Amino acid sequence: DTGVSQDPRHKITKRGQNVTFRCDPISEHNRLYWYRQTLGQGPEFLTYFQNEAQLEKSRLLSDRFSAERPKGSFSTLEIQRTEQGDSAMYLCASSPRGLKETQYFGPGTRLLVL
Amino acid sequence: DAKTTQPPSMDCAEGRAANLPCNHSTISGNEYVYWYRQIHSQGPQYIIHGLKNNETNEMASLIITEDRKSSTLILPHATLRDTAVYYCIVRVARGRSGGSNYKLTFGKGTLLTVNP
Numbered sequence: 574d575t576g577v578s579q580d581p582r583h584k585i586t587k588r589g590q591n592v593t594f595r596c597d598p599i600s601e602h603n604r605l606y607w608y609r610q611t612l613g614q615g616p617e618f619l620t621y622f623q624n625e626a627q628l629e630k631s632r633l634l635s636d637r638f639s640a641e642r643p644k645g646s647f648s649t650l651e652i653q654r655t656e657q658g659d660s661a662m663y664l665c666a667s668s669p670r671g672l673k674e675t676q677y678f679g680p681g682t683r684l685l686v687l
Numbered sequence: 688d689a690k691t692t693q694p695p696s697m698d699c700a701e702g703r704a705a706n707l708p709c710n711h712s713t714i715s716g717n718e719y720v721y722w723y724r725q726i727h728s729q730g731p732q733y734i735i736h737g738l739k740n741n742e743t744n745e746m747a748s749l750i751i752t753e754d755r756k757s758s759t760l761i762l763p764h765a766t767l768r769d770t771a772v773y774y775c776i777v778r779v780a781r782g783r784s785g786g787s788n789y790k791l792t793f794g795k796g797t798l799l800t801v802n803p
Contacts, residue, residue: 604789614793614795615774615796616791618792629789629790664731666730666731675721675733675736676733676791677733678731678733679730680729681730
């Protein structure tokens with residue numbers, strides 16, 4: 574399967590700990606997105622990369638959040654000093670260059686902060 | 688991006704067509720209508736998108752009204768596996784300046800329940 578993959582699929586952590594999630598986009602997709610989804614809500618945009626450049630960050634992305642895509646391939650999302658409000662599903666999507674730019678999502682990483 | 692309005696829930700009998708409506712009365716001329724669905728605990732799955740003309744693929748058909756203020760997603764023969772939250776999203780096509788045209792703005796969607 575050559576879809577978007579995310580690791581880990583589930584993460585339980587204690588408040589105050591740091592966590593890091595990884596996203597591997599579809600091969601040759603140059604655009605990568607991170608979204609967050611809380612219970613009962615639709616996904617909310619967090620940030621967007623074109624190749625290795627982070628072009629947009631949502632106001633939802635506090636200073637405790639950082640995302641990287643160092644070689645323009647996989648991406649990591651780190652949350653420092655986690656809070657209970659960070660508990661959510663973190664979704665990654667990728668899209669190819671071109672007019673369609675349809676975004677394809679991974680399975681998500683479900684984070685629970687105790 | 689234009690806001691969309693969808694019913695919170697719908698039911699459909701297995702084997703029948705499911706018609707999911709979406710209102711996007713403030714849509715602009717360069718905005719596409721996208722449909723995604725999300726099965727419980729999975730990532731959103733792309734279904735179909737269109738600009739003006741009706742579109743059909745192996746999953747569904749998309750009917751866009753002539754004034755583009757509303758659309759309907761049609762699943763021709765719903766199965767139990769089509770039970771999911773369906774999101775209608777309006778997104779501007781990429782402008783020459785690029786930038787923030789790419790993000791998808793999700794609402795709460797419609798929970799479609801297909802019953803046996």
